[in-house]
Amino acid sequence: MKSTMRAIGSRLLYGIPVLIIVTLGAAALMDLMPGSPGQAILGDAATQEQVDAINAQLGYDQPFMVRYLEWAGNALRGDFGTTLFTQEPVTDVVMRRLVVTAQIALMALLFALIVAVPFAMLAALRSGKLLDRTLNFITSALLSIPSFVNVVIVSLIFVVWLKWFPATGWVPPSESLADNLRYAFLPALALSIYEGAFFYRVIRSDLTGTLREDYILVARAKGLPRSYILARHAMRPSLTSLVTVMGLALGRLLGGAVIVEFFFSVPGLGAEAVNAVSIKDMPVIQAIVTICVVAYVLIFIVVDLAYAWIDPRVSVR
């Protein structure tokens, strides 16, 4: 237990320099962007004096490092400032969006696993056979379809043709869980297509290797059923790569579901990032970047811990 805590602590420490570099980069990017918060609020027709006055009011007239340190100090206390236009606490806005994106990302991972694991097991059992080759072809095709095409295909099938799901919108689970799932289904499905194909290939590859191990041959020689061997002896050692790619996928989905959220009008982190960039809402942009970095660091701590759980021979240091 002590070693696990030490491992978590050390990984958190490793995450600090990453966090500093990325947030410094985000702050610097904002300085490199054309315009300023004052300009964004007042519009391009404002005089320089008016813009300068607003920038001074918001503290954007301070030197870069002074602003960064002040921002970092506040961020450590969970205060990311207020949005430029709605004057809401940025933390509230970003957390509201994060919940939506996290729900869709987790649903997408679930969908991907539900499809990928059984098909990967089937393909591994029939390695090199027609089913395996067919599934390899299909997943190659799915991996090559960009998300902006995925969303259109999913919408065409489930909204236009089948009329099973709404085209756009969002209902929070607090209002209606059933409606929430209806609205979340298609964005999650669209996101799960790539991840599902990717998971399939990783699991299939690992399983195929594991099924050639000596201890599997021994189990087969003992006459154990193939399904039992697969579930009890082959699956667990084949999960390490899957856990890594799931961690990567979750991080990617949290920060990168922009196209899907835009297309289905889902008020998630991606949609907020697009909105914030378009109106140059710099406190929001900085907060989203920070949240994504923190999420990545936390996800990889969980992934490292999961390795040890899956394979006790792996020690966490």
Next chain:
Amino acid sequence: MKMSRFRLSALAVAAAAALTLSACSGDGGGTASPTATVPSAETPAEGGELTILVAGAMSTWDPGSSTGSFPGVQWDRLYAVYGALLTVNTDGVVEPGLAESLTTEDGGDTWTLTLREGLTFTDGEALDAQAVKDNWDRFADPANNLGALRVASTFATTVVDETTLEIASNETNPVLDIQIADSIAFIASPASFPPAGTPLTEPIGAGPFTLEQWDPAVGETFAKNPDYWDEGKPYLDTLTFQLVADPAQRVTSVVQGDAQIMNGYPFQWIADADNPSVGVFPVASGGIRHFVFNTTSDLFSDVRARQAVQLAVNPTELVQTLTQDPAAEGSTALFPDTSPYYDAELALPEQNVEDAQALVDEITGEGTDFTIDLLIAGVPELVRAGELFQLTLQELEGVTVNLTQIPIPEWRAAAYDKDDFDVTFYPGVFDLNSPQVGFGNLFGVGGLDNFANFDDADMTSAISEAREATTDEDRIAALQKVQEVYVDQVPIMVFGIDYRSFLHGADVVGLQSMGRGALYTDRIGYEAE
């Protein structure tokens, strides 16, 4: 076939509008008296929730931030929360609202605004003449940097009594009523004014609804204002504006019944034109589709360059590419042929590539680089049109076209405030339901829509004559001069006439639009069972 039927109905409505305009224009535009509202086809039932899909987010609720009564931008939502003192209908006639009338007795030097009795904001404060004065004074203060400054700074006001405000125009302005109705018609409770330079985030008005929820990434929800001045209205209990950025997704949502209204153009929903679950409401006043030359750029300050481009472009090809309607016909006149101001002689010359090349050769022969920076707002139809423009112009020897796409919310700032273009396509149609005001915006020095930076003495004089005309003959003569300067100087190139429309659920009734297409949201509702 589907498209033709749409176009026929739209043209029929436009023709009716033009006839009405012709009939109504004799009063000189200087008087806005209580006018009967065009009756809705059906009075809606009370109650219900309705969702309107829009593409853009609200960044401020400042009543001085509006840029005209266009649908799908700020106007509909500001109207929902503030109502309007006055509005301009599709015939170009000013309709009463919170104000009973705005009249002038001296041709536009002084005006009298008369408010309805007993108006209150939703915070309980009185909406009286002093509140209107406070709002307009705030608009006119440059420290607030509001778009309303342009109109609000052209007059001074004096409170006469609770319901009467005297307006003294800086210059004779016979169309001030239209300008007020289309620019500074929204009045907020003075208690809600934010400090200068701070966005107004908690709007308090006297409109048909109150703002319940606002999330810039999602949209807004409004609840019925039970104390709205127009008894019985609004019909809806809840009105929602939902952001859906993708136009095809907006259409699908309305067709599926997940939302009830979206604005756009018929070519966006051709596939669903005959779907019984939806209807189409065309805005009666049409407008021009055009692209603009920056007449202050190095290249296009030379009228020959503008003429060369105009001669190279085929308007029918352009409008067909934009609308994807093979039956669409190009037009280079400033008015549709149904308008009393239309003159077939006052259109641009037909496409003539040889003459265009000769002009290009002449200009490049003088050492001028014929490179065109084409600025396009990134919506599919404009991108299509822009790419055709690029291909067409690059057919000419010596011409290069650099196409830049920018997000549509950034287009106005890039084109109007920064003049960052040689040629740009106006997104949507430019409405000319009140041409005496519209041309002032389009071609007048400092005009709100003078993206061309056009500054021409003859045009300025013609626009003034049109504004000051008191008879149909005078107005037609003045607008003829406007068209002559347009043909001679080509500050813009019109390539088609089009009509804004709304796609709506079949059970939605009471749709009526203002001059530039924004809906009267207090009149919308569901069909009574």
